[in-house]
Amino acid sequence: xxxxxxxxxxxxxxxxQAEWTPFTLDVGGVPGFTPPILERIERETGSRxxxxxxxxxxxxxxxxxxxxxxxxxxxxxx
Numbered sequence: 247x248x249x250x251x252x253x254x255x256x257x258x259x260x261x262x263q264a265e266w267t268p269f270t271l272d273v274g275g276v277p278g279f280t281p282p283i284l285e286r287i288e289r290e291t292g293s294r295x296x297x298x299x300x301x302x303x304x305x306x307x308x309x310x311x312x313x314x315x316x317x318x319x320x321x322x323x324x
Contacts, residue, residue: 251303268303271296 249257249265258264271279279287279296293299 255303269300270302270304270306271300272302272306 251268254264254266255268258268284294284296287296287299288294291299296302297305
């Protein structure tokens, strides 16, 4: 039995010796597809979940944040 995506990523971060290069199409903290691209992927693959279809090695997580102040006043650039 082969190693899992998680085990492969842990090997990479611990020793730099992964069995394969981890893969994702997401960029930053948001999914990497706009609605028109996602619609095309669904037409081409029959799947609305590219992370499952392409078997991404890891997923992004985006958390909703709330900010009640003035970013410039509360967090001045130094």
